[in-house]
Amino acid sequence: MIEEGSVYGNGVRIANHILGGARFSIRPDDGVLDPNCRAWNFDNLYVTDGSCMPTSGGANPTLTIQANAFRIGEHLAQNVL
Numbered sequence: 001m002i003e004e005g006s007v008y009g010n011g012v013r014i015a016n017h018i019l020g021g022a023r024f025s026i027r028p029d030d031g032v033l034d035p036n037c038r039a040w041n042f043d044n045l046y047v048t049d050g051s052c053m054p055t056s057g058g059a060n061p062t063l064t065i066q067a068n069a070f071r072i073g074e075h076l077a078q079n080v081l
């Protein structure tokens with residue numbers, strides 16, 4: 001039996017990649033964060049979890065989330081701290 005929301009009919013393997021709650025964008029009208037994950041209109045509020053990703057891709061997102069967080073860490077170290 002295939003359950004609603006299941007992965008390949010296996011209910012135990014149901015997983016969610018919840019992304020995009022605070023998308024980064026080139027223009028303020030299109031998202032919550034600027035390309036360096038700083039909240040538009042706030043000087044020192046950065047969001048570096050998966051919510052910055054505009055959409056969920058076709059692959060698991062955790063390593064991309066971590067890589068982006070390191071990128072923002074470098075940006076903060078060089079430009080803010």
Ligand SMILES: Cc1cc2nc3c(=O)[nH]c(=O)nc-3n(C[C@H](O)[C@H](O)[C@H](O)COP(=O)(O)OP(=O)(O)OC[C@H]3O[C@@H](n4cnc5c(N)ncnc54)[C@H](O)[C@@H]3O)c2cc1C
Pocket residue numbers: 014015016017018049050051060061062063065
């Ligand atoms: C069952 C399942 C299996 C998955 N398997 C994989 C996989 O194999 N590979 C992969 O790449 N991805 C996988 N994912 C997706 C991956 O886990 C997520 O995409 C990733 O963890 C998201 O990272 P995040 O930092 O955005 O959020 P989270 O890892 O959810 O971190 C959010 C953190 O914020 C904390 N928090 C929430 N609210 C507050 C608050 N008000 N104050 C303080 N802290 C708060 C939470 O306690 C949590 O520690 C899986 C997800 C699920 C549910």
